[in-house]
Structure formats: C-alpha cells, structure tokens
Amino acid sequence: MGFIPDVIDFILHLDRHLFDLCSQYGAWVYAILFVIIFCETGLVVTPFLPGDSLLFAVGSLAAIDALDLTTSIVLMILAAVLGDTVNYWIGYYVGPKVFQQEDSRLLNKEYLIRTHRFYERHGGKTIIIARFLPIIRTFAPFVAGIGSMTYRRFLLFNVVGGALWVLLFIPAGFFFGSVPFVKNNFSLVIIALVLIPGIPSVVEVIRMQLRKRKAKAD
Numbered sequence: 001m002g003f004i005p006d007v008i009d010f011i012l013h014l015d016r017h018l019f020d021l022c023s024q025y026g027a028w029v030y031a032i033l034f035v036i037i038f039c040e041t042g043l044v045v046t047p048f049l050p051g052d053s054l055l056f057a058v059g060s061l062a063a064i065d066a067l068d069l070t071t072s073i074v075l076m077i078l079a080a081v082l083g084d085t086v087n088y089w090i091g092y093y094v095g096p097k098v099f100q101q102e103d104s105r106l107l108n109k110e111y112l113i114r115t116h117r118f119y120e121r122h123g124g125k126t127i128i129i130a131r132f133l134p135i136i137r138t139f140a141p142f143v144a145g146i147g148s149m150t151y152r153r154f155l156l157f158n159v160v161g162g163a164l165w166v167l168l169f170i171p172a173g174f175f176f177g178s179v180p181f182v183k184n185n186f187s188l189v190i191i192a193l194v195l196i197p198g199i200p201s202v203v204e205v206i207r208m209q210l211r212k213r214k215a216k217a218d
C-alpha cells in the first residue's frame with residue numbers, strides 16, 4: 001500500500017488502529033496522540049492530519065477503558081493550545097514573507113487568503129470558531145500571528161477554543177462511541193466528522209470563485 005491509501009485507511013478505521021496502538025505501546029500512545037494533535041494545529045503544512053475524528057475516537061476508547069478519560073482530555077487540550085501557540089509565532093516571524101511570495105511550495109496561499117478574509121470578518125473569535133473548521137483551524141493561528149493581534153489576546157481565544165474543541169469531541173466519543181450503531185458504522189461516523197465541519201470551507205471556496213468570476217466579468 002502507498003502512503004495516501006495508508007493515511008486514508010488509518011483515518012477511516014481510527015478506533016481499530018488506536019486500539020492496536022494502545023495494545024502495542026501502552027502509555028506511550030498518549031505521546032503519539034499528543035504529537036498528532038500538536039502537528040495538526042501547530043504546523044501549517046499538516047492540515048490533512050485527523051483532528052475532530054481523532055478526538056472522537058479517543059473518547060470512544062476511553063469508554064472501554066483503553067485510555068484514561070481525564071488524562072486524554074488534559075493532554076489533548078495542552079497539545080491543541082501549544083500547537084496554536086507555535087503556529088502563531090511561525091506566522092509572526094515568517095508569515096509576511098509568505099504573503100509576499102506569489103507561489104509557495106510548502107503553503108497553499110489560497111488557504112491563507114481565505115483564512116485571512118474569515119479572520120477579517122469575525123475578528124478574534126476566528127481563533128475559537130476555526131477550531132471546528134478543518135483547514136481553517138490550521139491556518140487561523142498563522143494568520144493571527146501575521147496580523148495585529150497581540151499574543152496575550154490570542155492566548156485567551158486559544159485556550160478557550162482549544163478547551164471547547166476537546167471538551168466537545170472527546171466526551172461525544174465517550175458517550176456515543178460505544179453505541180452499537182455508531183460502533184458498527186464507525187467509518188461512516190468518521191467520514192461525517194471529516195465532511196460536515198468542512199462544509200463552511202467549501203461554501204467559502206465557492207463564494208471566492210463566484211467573486212473572481214464577477215470581478216473578471218466587470
């Protein structure tokens with residue numbers, strides 16, 4: 001199997017793969033989960049990593065005592081907050097240079113522009129709202145670092161958003177992950193968790209394309 005099929009299989013069967021990781025690595029699985037959430041939120045080049053679905057799967061494993069619920073929640077909040085913090089400072093130091101470049105091999109400038117417009121529309125609340133929007137979640141701290149938001153103000157939104165994000169998806173997985181229908185159709189649940197939060201991003205892309213066409217027509 002290639003890299004992409006392996007990633008897709010891992011995401012669609014998170015419950016099974018995480019259970020295997022728990023069996024093989026024991027307490028070290030917390031470190032693996034921490035790194036995944038940290039990279040998904042902290043590195044602008046890894047927006048493809050699972051976020052919502054991973055947290056839901058963590059909750060479902062906590063329900064069967066494969067993971068400790070409290071430890072999982074605390075570590076995932078810490079990973080989310082630290083990830084956004086690193087992302088903010090990366091944006092602060094290298095962001096302006098990225099925006100000046102027409103093409104970037106590492107970053108999708110279209111995503112940056114889209115997130116910047118989202119940021120202009122919603123202000124500081126973007127940091128909280130973006131937690132629940134794939135791709136925008138990864139780019140929002142980066143854009144905040146580029147802009148004029150002070151780190152103290154950013155940190156407040158960062159902590160609130162990170163806590164809300166983790167406290168929504170892990171308990172959801174804990175209470176619903178063991179329900180027979182959800183357990184027997186876990187792949188469908190994961191697909192829904194990937195696609196549904198992404199709808200606003202798709203709508204924004206369509207709006208951007210329509211604005212571009214209108215601008216060209218004018």
